[in-house]
Each structure stands twice: as structure tokens, then as C-alpha cells.
Amino acid sequence: MAGPLQGLKVLEMAGIGPAPFCAMLLADMGAEVIRVDRLIPGVLGPGGSMVDRGRKSIAIDPKKPGARNVLLKLVEDVDILIEGFRPGVMERLGLGPEQCLASNPRLIYGRMTGWGQDGPLALAAGHDINYIALTGALHSMGHADRAPTPPLHLVGDMGGGAMMLALGIVSALHETRQSGKGQVIDAAICDGTSLLTTMYHSFLASGKWQHEREANLLDGGAHFYGCYTCADGKFVSVGPVEPQFYHLMLELCGITDADFAEQWNRQQWPALRSKLEALFLTRSRDEWAQLLEGSDACVAPVLDFAEASRHRHHVARNNFIEVNGAPCPAPAPRFSRTPSQAGAVPRTGEHTISVLQGLGLGQGDIARLRAGGAIA
Numbered sequence: 001m002a003g004p005l006q007g008l009k010v011l012e013m014a015g016i017g018p019a020p021f022c023a024m025l026l027a028d029m030g031a032e033v034i035r036v037d038r039l040i041p042g043v044l045g046p047g048g049s050m051v052d053r054g055r056k057s058i059a060i061d062p063k064k065p066g067a068r069n070v071l072l073k074l075v076e077d078v079d080i081l082i083e084g085f086r087p088g089v090m091e092r093l094g095l096g097p098e099q100c101l102a103s104n105p106r107l108i109y110g111r112m113t114g115w116g117q118d119g120p121l122a123l124a125a126g127h128d129i130n131y132i133a134l135t136g137a138l139h140s141m142g143h144a145d146r147a148p149t150p151p152l153h154l155v156g157d158m159g160g161g162a163m164m165l166a167l168g169i170v171s172a173l174h175e176t177r178q179s180g181k182g183q184v185i186d187a188a189i190c191d192g193t194s195l196l197t198t199m200y201h202s203f204l205a206s207g208k209w210q211h212e213r214e215a216n217l218l219d220g221g222a223h224f225y226g227c228y229t230c231a232d233g234k235f236v237s238v239g240p241v242e243p244q245f246y247h248l249m250l251e252l253c254g255i256t257d258a259d260f261a262e263q264w265n266r267q268q269w270p271a272l273r274s275k276l277e278a279l280f281l282t283r284s285r286d287e288w289a290q291l292l293e294g295s296d297a298c299v300a301p302v303l304d305f306a307e308a309s310r311h312r313h314h315v316a317r318n319n320f321i322e323v324n325g326a327p328c329p330a331p332a333p334r335f336s337r338t339p340s341q342a343g344a345v346p347r348t349g350e351h352t353i354s355v356l357q358g359l360g361l362g363q364g365d366i367a368r369l370r371a372g373g374a375i376a
Helices: 018-028 067-076 097-103 128-133 154-179 189-196 198-205 243-253 266-280 285-292 305-310 312-316 352-358 363-371
Strands: 009-013 032-037 055-059 080-083 108-113 183-188 226-229 235-238 299-301 320-323 326-329
Touching: 009 018, 009 067, 018 032, 018 080, 018 108, 018 154, 055 352, 067 097, 080 154, 097 108, 108 154, 128 154, 128 189, 154 183, 154 189, 183 189, 226 266, 235 285, 243 285, 285 299, 305 312, 352 363
Parallel strands: 009 032, 009 080, 032 055, 080 108, 108 183
Antiparallel strands: 226 235, 235 299, 320 326
16 A cells, blocks of 8 residues: 555645645655646646655646636545635635635645735735744744844744644544535644744743743753764754763763753853863764764764765665655655655646546547647
């Protein structure tokens, strides 16, 4: 069997950011994903990115005659629709929730935006950095003596956006099996990122979190939770929070300084960090890794993307596959009976004719759509 979502059919309106990543997750899990790509000149366009893997690609211009009817016919044949446009765009195309649910009452209609379908900012443009800024997450990241450091768009777009939409979709599918009715999912990056900060709100409420950066346990304030520069200019990550792991790190590093005994004395954290900075500068990153990696000292080398794909742990677990001739993260998580797999990256419009034929359209219908500019 190929994936736990085998048998599900998804219609994805091509976009950028979290919506395509969500569709990739569903495709990895075995769902049949048909992506509606933007129409480009010629029969086939270039292939997409690694995130576009596992799809069937059709190139249709929804604004051209006959295209909307074709897309509504596709809606009748799928379980899920994913779109990531600003609020109102799908409605103006005649493909909003009202029209699509009328065609398919069991449809799960997944909407991915930055700010949500309503609210004062709903129609404003934005990107990951703006969405996470409004949640408090960005304020907590970076050094104390400068502006917050923008993280990769994993926090907002992927964590608060794509993963939340994927969870919403599988949750709605479960409910649909009981009710027989579809529904609309309003997945907003701002909402999802706020949810990801729940633990920090708990810390704040209990007096265990300060708003200043590098003043807390998990933001680089603690000397035993952060990254250190090594003799070769590379880095190690250090995170022995639990006392037994902390003491093991001290032992393996040969640290006998009595000041380190006061692990939780916040007043000592800056001075102890300075001492660790000097220590880690005495060996290269890989020398520290050879000494500490794999032990309960909770120390690991900081790898770049290329190094990560070659690390022995990832190699042993086949955590990277080859897509378009380059290393690419493999599907996750893993299933004992229904393993997921990554499909090929399609060329834009590669499956237009076969998908239309699968809907029952004949040569004459397809010719009329081509003549009207609805398909390439």
C-alpha cells in the first residue's frame, strides 16, 4: 500500500508558501493531488520546486470561457480543495465555498491566508515575518542588543500555516465521515503561530518568562542552551537542561570550575556563557562532536543544509532522498503498514489532457477549451 491517505483526491490551486507545502504533505501520504497551475505559453512549462513533488499538474486559466465549469467538474470529483489566495479571490472566480460546496456537499474547502478570512488586516498583504511579528514570536528571537532576528519561514508559513491546515484537513475528514457534510477551514498563519506560542504564554503567566531577549531559558539566555563558536569558525549546539545531562556535559568537557555548579542562578548565566565561549574555541566543531555527540550531554554540531544530508544519522535512517538530482528531505512521519513516498516533480501542465479526459471530456471539448485560451 502507498501511504495512509491513498484514495483521497485533492484539488490544489497553485500558489506560494504554506498552501503548496500542505499539499506536498498530503501527496507524500498517498493522496492524489491535482494542482491547477497558471497557464503559460506552450504545451508544457518547466518543472517546479521540490515542494511541488507528487502532483498532477494541469494548466488552466479560470478566467477564460469554459474553464470555470471544468474546475467545478473537478470539484465534484475530489475530497479536498486547497487555496491560498487573499480573501475574495476565489469568490470572484466563481469558485468560492458556496459554489464549490453546492457542487460537492462533502467537500473539505481549505483556505490558507496570513491574517485570516476576516478581521481588520484580512485584505492586507504580508509575509511570514509580518505574521509572526504580530504574535509575539518574532519579538522573542535574536540577540538582546539589536533588533529581533528573522527566523527562516518555518515558524509562520510552515508551522503556523501549512501544518495547521494539514491538521485541519484530516480533522475535518474524520468529521465528514460521520456527518456526510463538508466544511470550510479558515487556516491563518497568524492564528497558527499564536497557537505555537502557548507554552511561552504559560511561562509568562507563571513569572518564568521575561520580555527581554536572551534573558530566558530557551532564547539563548541560559549558558546551557545555545550555540557556541568553535576553533574552526563552525558551531555546536548545547542544550543539557536537565541537571543530570548538565553535569555529564561538565564532566565530559573537563569543567571543574565551581561556578558551574549553580546551573539555575540566572545572575551567573552571562559569566558562565563567557567561560563556555572560551572553552569551545579550543577545539574544532567536529572535534567537539567526536567527544560529545551521541552522549546524554545534549550537544550536537550545527550543520548547514548540505552537511545535514550527509550526516551518518540521516544516512542510516534514509532521511534524505534524491529529487531532480539533488538531496531532498524524505516524507515524515513514518508508518509501519502504509509507508509514504515522494512522487516526481511534474512539469507545468503535464497532466492537463489526461485529467480532462478522466473527467469525460472528449476531443471536441478539449479542442474548444484550447481554442478559447482556457488550456495551453
